[in-house]
Amino acid sequence: MNVGEWAAVIGAAGSLLGGGGFFVARATVKAARATAAAQQAAALATAAPAQQAANLAVLEATVRRVDEENGALRGEQARFRSLLRAFAWTVDRWAGQMHRAGIEPEPVHPLVEEYNRTGV
Template sequence: MTIEPQAKAQDLAVLQATVRRVDEENGQLRGRQARFESLLRAFSWTVDRWAGQMHRAGIEPDPVHPLVDEYNRTGV
């Protein structure tokens, strides 16, 4: 069975529209992820400053959550 050129063209148009939509969504997600990573780095830096201030004031902060410790060790 042979697919007619018009059916192929319609299938191609659907595929191209889908690829454009997925590319746009991926771009938006990448932007959000980059913003979130920047926020996480800024928050981590801020908390580290606060912990340093506590240490200098003789106040021992509670231990960090294991996920925070892992992030501090690996950056991931």
């Protein structure tokens, strides 16, 4: 029996008892609400593990993607540092050649001077 059928049965019984139908109908509505709330809570409890598994799958995929991106960025950064060192070495060599030829090069930028001093 569904909630509507129960309400009809209880309403009929209440009217037979004489005027108690209102209170019975009110109790039936409250019972129906309580049943609906319990069914909703049970559905949520049943769905929670599946939702957590889906959330975990999304998180794992995101972590894998970020790890791949970080690996690629680390590779690019290492290559850029190598290129910067090679460029600094080349420019230093050219400046030395200019000094030996009696040509005074323009002063280097402060960031270049810092890099030559510290390597960072």
